[in-house]
Amino acid sequence: MHFTGTIWRPPYEAWSALLQVTAGCTHNKCKFCTLYNDVPQFRMSPLSEIESDLQEIYASTPDVTRLFLTGANPFVLDTGHLKKIADLAKQYLQRLDSIGCFARITDITTKSIEDLKDLRVLGYNRITIGVETGDDAALEFMRKGYSTEDIITQCRKLDFANIEYNFFYLTGISGNGNGMTGAEKTAKVFNRLNPKIVGASMLTVYPDSDLYKEILLGNWQEESETEKLLEMRTLIEKLDIRTHFAALGASNMFKLHGELPYEKQELLGEIDDILSRYDESKLRNYRVNLKHL
Numbered sequence: 001m002h003f004t005g006t007i008w009r010p011p012y013e014a015w016s017a018l019l020q021v022t023a024g025c026t027h028n029k030c031k032f033c034t035l036y037n038d039v040p041q042f043r044m045s046p047l048s049e050i051e052s053d054l055q056e057i058y059a060s061t062p063d064v065t066r067l068f069l070t071g072a073n074p075f076v077l078d079t080g081h082l083k084k085i086a087d088l089a090k091q092y093l094q095r096l097d098s099i100g101c102f103a104r105i106t107d108i109t110t111k112s113i114e115d116l117k118d119l120r121v122l123g124y125n126r127i128t129i130g131v132e133t134g135d136d137a138a139l140e141f142m143r144k145g146y147s148t149e150d151i152i153t154q155c156r157k158l159d160f161a162n163i164e165y166n167f168f169y170l171t172g173i174s175g176n177g178n179g180m181t182g183a184e185k186t187a188k189v190f191n192r193l194n195p196k197i198v199g200a201s202m203l204t205v206y207p208d209s210d211l212y213k214e215i216l217l218g219n220w221q222e223e224s225e226t227e228k229l230l231e232m233r234t235l236i237e238k239l240d241i242r243t244h245f246a247a248l249g250a251s252n253m254f255k256l257h258g259e260l261p262y263e264k265q266e267l268l269g270e271i272d273d274i275l276s277r278y279d280e281s282k283l284r285n286y287r288v289n290l291k292h293l
Helices: 047-060 079-092 105-109 113-121 136-141 148-160 179-190 210-216 225-238 264-277 280-288
Strands: 017-020 066-070 098-103 127-132 165-171 197-202 243-247 256-260
Touching: 017 047, 047 079, 079 098, 079 113, 098 105, 105 148, 113 148, 127 148, 148 179, 165 179, 165 225, 179 225, 197 225, 225 264, 225 280, 256 264
Parallel strands: 017 066, 066 098, 098 127, 127 165, 165 197, 197 243
Antiparallel strands: 243 256
């Protein structure tokens, strides 16, 4: 298999076959992100490499029903190229039902609703979007490259095309003293949309990030671990859509997941229990010893 750098996938894609079609990130400017530092230049995989990897997948696991395309944002590829990848995949994987990947909001901007409908017919579905927050001030400071209105506009296009999507939420992105406000703003945005999963990760600041430099310059302060938990609690409390909430990644000291709104009180109770049993020093100890996501 052709894999470049560290390969990332959401926890819920653990049973999907992984296929590299891009490496690195087209944006690569988010101040907090270090995930693609080992692949500083975005790269598209040649179709010959993709076909070779599909042959290898077929040889080992011919009954694959779902592919997850790796890279920071493979959905940036133009519609024609994504169609070629789907057609090629179906030549080898006869039972293939769906294709997922990471996407940026800006990747959707370049695609019409008709483009998206065509991709849905070919199996593209349940894509994961790192929206991070619905707090415009945080989006701008972190150089995400889009606004909350962009999130709403582009995700509604996905709704029209019947493409299901999941959100990543980055707990702590609004900074010290702003966690609960950021969560409330995010809930207002998410409540206008239809994410199937809201996956929450806790911000971990590493020394090789631009955000660490901002901290040293005094331009930004990290939330305490207690505030991050209260922020996550606020988001869960304010969400009034049907979605699956999942805090399952390594950045979360405690793994939480449940169906909203049905299991909201159980999730809130779990966070309250954590806050009653762990003080800031114990929570912080996990963060400072988390060497890698």
